[in-house]
Amino acid sequence: MTELQNIAKKLFDDGSINLLIGYSNNENGGTSAIFIDNSADIDKLIYNENCHQNLMVYFQKPEVKKFGKLAFVVSLPGLKSVLEIASENQIKDGDAYFIAIDKDGNPSLLQDFHQIEDFITNNQTKPPMGLLKLMEKINNMTREERWQYWTDEFSKCIKCYACRSVCPLCYCTQCITDINIPQWISTESSPIGNLDWHIARAMHLAGRCIGCGECMKACPVDIPLALLTANLNKSIAIHFGDEPGMKADYKYPLSHYKLEDKENFIR
Amino acid sequence: MNNYKLITKQNLHSFFDALQPKNTIIAPKEINKKYYFKPVDKFEDIALDYIQTVLSAKSVLFPRSDTLFNYHRADGDYNIDEPSPIEKNTIVFGMKPCDASSFVYLSNFFLKDYQDKNIKERLEKLYIISLSCKEADNACFCTSVGSNPASTKGSDLNLTLIENDTYYVEVVTEKGQELINYSADLFQDTKEIDKSKYIANVPQKFDVEQAKQNIDSIFESPLWVKDSLACLGCGICAYACPTCTCFDIQDIGSQFNGSRVRNWDSCAFDLFTKHASGHNPRPVQSQRWRNRIKHKFEYSVENLGLISCVGCGRCIRSCPTSMNIVKTVQIFQGV
Numbered sequence: 038m039t040e041l042q043n044i045a046k047k048l049f050d051d052g053s054i055n056l057l058i059g060y061s062n063n064e065n066g067g068t069s070a071i072f073i074d075n076s077a078d079i080d081k082l083i084y085n086e087n088c089h090q091n092l093m094v095y096f097q098k099p100e101v102k103k104f105g106k107l108a109f110v111v112s113l114p115g116l117k118s119v120l121e122i123a124s125e126n127q128i129k130d131g132d133a134y135f136i137a138i139d140k141d142g143n144p145s146l147l148q149d150f151h152q153i154e155d156f157i158t159n160n161q162t163k164p165p166m167g168l169l170k171l172m173e174k175i176n177n178m179t180r181e182e183r184w185q186y187w188t189d190e191f192s193k194c195i196k197c198y199a200c201r202s203v204c205p206l207c208y209c210t211q212c213i214t215d216i217n218i219p220q221w222i223s224t225e226s227s228p229i230g231n232l233d234w235h236i237a238r239a240m241h242l243a244g245r246c247i248g249c250g251e252c253m254k255a256c257p258v259d260i261p262l263a264l265l266t267a268n269l270n271k272s273i274a275i276h277f278g279d280e281p282g283m284k285a286d287y288k289y290p291l292s293h294y295k296l297e298d299k300e301n302f303i304r
Numbered sequence: 305m306n307n308y309k310l311i312t313k314q315n316l317h318s319f320f321d322a323l324q325p326k327n328t329i330i331a332p333k334e335i336n337k338k339y340y341f342k343p344v345d346k347f348e349d350i351a352l353d354y355i356q357t358v359l360s361a362k363s364v365l366f367p368r369s370d371t372l373f374n375y376h377r378a379d380g381d382y383n384i385d386e387p388s389p390i391e392k393n394t395i396v397f398g399m400k401p402c403d404a405s406s407f408v409y410l411s412n413f414f415l416k417d418y419q420d421k422n423i424k425e426r427l428e429k430l431y432i433i434s435l436s437c438k439e440a441d442n443a444c445f446c447t448s449v450g451s452n453p454a455s456t457k458g459s460d461l462n463l464t465l466i467e468n469d470t471y472y473v474e475v476v477t478e479k480g481q482e483l484i485n486y487s488a489d490l491f492q493d494t495k496e497i498d499k500s501k502y503i504a505n506v507p508q509k510f511d512v513e514q515a516k517q518n519i520d521s522i523f524e525s526p527l528w529v530k531d532s533l534a535c536l537g538c539g540i541c542a543y544a545c546p547t548c549t550c551f552d553i554q555d556i557g558s559q560f561n562g563s564r565v566r567n568w569d570s571c572a573f574d575l576f577t578k579h580a581s582g583h584n585p586r587p588v589q590s591q592r593w594r595n596r597i598k599h600k601f602e603y604s605v606e607n608l609g610l611i612s613c614v615g616c617g618r619c620i621r622s623c624p625t626s627m628n629i630v631k632t633v634q635i636f637q638g639v
Contacts, residue, residue, distance in 0.1 A: 065442045069626030072533040090625065094536060100529055100588055195359070195368055195543050197570070202538035203624045215575045224552055224567045226368040255624035257358050257540055259336055 041110070041144040042079050044136055048108050048146075049076035054134060058095055059110035060088035070095070074104060084110060084138050091249045093118040093205040096128060108134035110144075113160050114249030116153050117282030118205040121247050123150055124287035127208060150285035157283060164248065164267070172264050191231040193258040196224070200252035200262050201238060206245050213237055235265070243269035244290055247282035309484070309491040313469040320347040322487040323395060327431070330364055331397040332357050341396070350398055355441050356616060360546030361399050365410055365426050368543075370566040372422065372553070377560040389422035395431040395483070402446045402616040404434040404458035406546035412608045413549050431479050436464035440504035443617030445630050447506045451615060454499040464499050472497055510633045512601075512611065518636040519601045523594075531632050532593035534625040539570030541596070541619035541627065547604075547612040550576070571595050597632055 038046070041059075048054045061071035061081040068087045073079060093115045095101045109115065116137055122128045135147045140160050147153050175183060198214060201207045214222045214234065222237060223230035239262075246266035253263045274280055277290035277298075288295075311319065323329065324345060331350040333342040339357040341364070344350055373386045407430075414423035437444075437453035446452060456462040460480035463471040473491060475481050484491060542548040552569040556562050569576060572592050578584045586592050604612035613629070620628050 063626045064628060064631060065620065065626070067626060070534045072530075095533075098533075098536075098589070100533060100590055195568070197539040197543045198573070199538035199540045199624055202536035211574075215573070215578075217575060220554065223556065224554055224569070225556055225565055226567065230369075251624070255538070255540075257544060257622050258340075259338070 038080070039082075041084055041136065041138075042082050044144055044146050045073070045082055045108070046076050046079050048134060049079070054106045054108045056101065056104035056106075057082070057108045057110070058092050058101070059136070060084055060090070060092075072101070082110070084142060084144065086142075088112075089251070089254065091115050091118060091203070091205050091251045093122065094203055094251075096122065096133070096205070097208045097210070106133070108136060110136045110138065112138045113140070113157065113162060114247060114251075115205075116147075116157055117247035118249065119153055120150065120157070120285045120287065121206060121245060121282045122208070123285040124281075124289065125245075130285070154284055165250075168250075168261075168263065168267070171261060172267060175264065176268070187235075188228060188232075190260045191235055192228055193260060194226060194231040194235070195258065196226045196231065196234060197257065198234075199255040199257065200260075203251040203255045204242070205249070205251075206242060206247070207238075213241075235260075235262075238262075239265040239269060242266045244273040244277075244279070245281050246270055307475050308494050308496050309473040309475065310466075310494045311463075311471050311473055311491050313471070315490040316463075316471060317347045319487055319490050320350075320397065322490075323397075323483065326393070328392045328394045329397050330361065330394060332399070341399070344397075352398060352435065353438065355437070355439055356400065356444070356618060356621065358618070358622060359544050360406065360616065360618060361396050361403055362406065362410060362546050362548075364394060364396055364430065365407070365423055366414070366549065366551075366568075368568050370422055372564045372566055374563045375557075375561070386421075388425075390426045390429050393429045393431065394426070395433060397433050398435045398463075399432065400437055400616065401434050401453060401455040401457070401459065401462065402444075402451060402614040403546050404432050404462075405451055405455060406614045406616075407432060407458045409547045409604075409608070409610050409612055409614070410549065412610060413604075413612075416608060431461075431483055432459050433461045433463065433483070434459040436462065436499060436502070437504040437506075438465060438502075440506045441617070441621075443620040444504070444506050444615065445509050445617060446615035448509045448630070448633075449512050449611060449613050449615040453503040453506055464502055466497070466502050472499065472502075506615075509630050510637050514637060515633045516601050516605060516611065519598055519633070522636060523598075527635055528594045529590040531635055532590040532627070535572070535589045535593050535627050536625055537572045537574065537589050537592065538624065539568075539572055540622045540624065541629075542570035542572060543568055544618040544622045546614055546616055546618070547600075549612075571599070593627070593632075597629065600629070601633070 045057050057073040059071055059082045060068045063069040091114055092109050130150050136144050137147045137156050138144055222233050250263045273290055279290050329344055330341050331344045332339045332354050333349055334351045339351055339354040341357055341361045371387055373384050376383045411427055414420040454464055456474050456476045460477045462474040466472045550569045551566045553566050556565050577586045600613040601611050
């Protein structure tokens with residue numbers, strides 16, 4: 038039994054949890070989420086560098102919540118999602134257990150948000166170089182070139198909404214795309230219809246995105262979606278000096294004010 | 305009709321050049337190590353040794369957004385114009401036999417009772433040249449749904465690479481012969497051959513007749529929930545699928561000017577079954593996943609006498625959470 042499996046088994050044995058969401062090998066040679074509801078299946082639990090899905094996306098799924106007490110296997114991006122979700126009052130300390138995987142692949146059980154905050158501080162990684170280079174390239178374009186770049190990228194979009202579905206921060210029980218009276222977001226896949234959606238998505242995640250990049254990995258037509266939110270985060274950090282996913286009591290700049298804010302219209 | 309010919313790879317290039325000026329040619333193209341159907345005007349741009357494209361070729365017939373008519377209000381009355389759905393004859397060059405067979409289902413769906421005008425006109429101008437599979441991957445399961453990697457179902461011409469850069473050509477329909485006539489001297493007559501040794505080995509993963517029976521008989525089962533816990537309700541599976549035909553009709557514009565458009569829709573979405581009252585008969589994902597599976601193997605059999613799955617494996621490859629239709633069918637096989 039691996040160390041990860043030992044931790045999981047103990048949680049089941051002492052009755053702490055009803056469902057554990059982790060990773061296992063799948064039929065196609067990859068890895069995918071596994072939902073373990075009794076300790077007999079624990080031998081299927083694995084972790085390796087292919088386990089990228091951000092499992093925190095399941096924390097609001099009604100059929101998952103029904104099981105009762107949950108435990109999640111989470112690496113750095115997953116843990117950042119936990120803190121961001123916590124700062125938005127969607128999860129309370131003690132609601133779930135987190136088996137954290139550090140940068141060397143070692144598991145440890147984290148039980149409260151303070152432990153998660155410390156873990157994140159000690160396990161920081163840099164964003165992938167390729168992504169930074171592309172961001173720099175786009176930011177160096179003229180406004181017209183940049184508009185053309187994104188228009189071309191969005192024209193590929195088929196509006197399958199996988200970018201929304203895989204995002205742990207897109208947890209609204211009713212997404213703006215699910216409202217059709219009125220039809221806020223056109224269901225059409227056209228340059229304008231696609232722009233509607235991608236602006237709405239990026240703006241709803243501005244300063245909240247923790248950068249797991251799952252939207253980009255899920256996209257069937259390879260739109261570099263994570264860049265939009267990463268760039269918005271950068272602007273927010275410049276203007277307000279804040280970064281999401283680092284603290285459970287994070288005050289989201291776009292929904293809080295500070296007396297020292299440079300804008301004075303709210304005073 | 306069926307007659308058999310041979311063509312060399314070099315001559316296939318010339319054949320493409322003969323077809324190209326008068327037709328729109330759609331073919332698989334490599335973009336960042338993935339394959340997509342795109343309009344091509346050079347033979348060199350076509351990927352001939354791909355396993356599967358990310359998205360199917362159904363958009364040739366049933367585009368992501370299809371304008372049914374435009375309206376314009378003037379002098380107290382509405383003027384309606386219906387744009388032509390297709391200009392030139394369109395050839396899909398090099399789609400896989402599973403995809404070609406999906407067009408049999410699509411034409412049944414769109415033309416059986418009500419004859420959909422746009423689809424009918426496109427179908428009349430559509431030519432399919434399929435390419436038998438040399439290779440398959442774990443997600444392929446055509447042999448489990450009554451097909452095989454060299455099936456000619458739905459094709460006008462079927463090509464199978466045999467040896468020495470030579471393709472074995474089956475002329476399946478009159479339309480196929482029409483294509484050959486563009487440059488008949490590039491082809492050499494031959495006898496029927498056994499293609500099986502030249503094609504990919506795709507192991508059978510379930511028995512389709514058994515699957516139909518099992519899925520038909522099970523509506524309420526905790527297995528639907530257990531099997532779909534990972535599903536997050538995006539529309540990739542339906543949008544990548546060559547036989548998913550659900551759509552949503554919308555008026556885009558104002559009351560004076562605009563278009564009525566038919567857009568793809570997916571049963572995985574919450575809004576798909578939501579009533580005007582606000583009630584949703586399929587409020588959770590397991591019920592939507594059940595609908596998808598039952599539609600493929602039960603409802604479409606009831607409606608059209610055909611299952612609506614061709615075993616292309618796209619839903620399996622593209623699912624961000626590795627939902628697997630084969631696994632689901634196998635689970636119910638074991639019930």
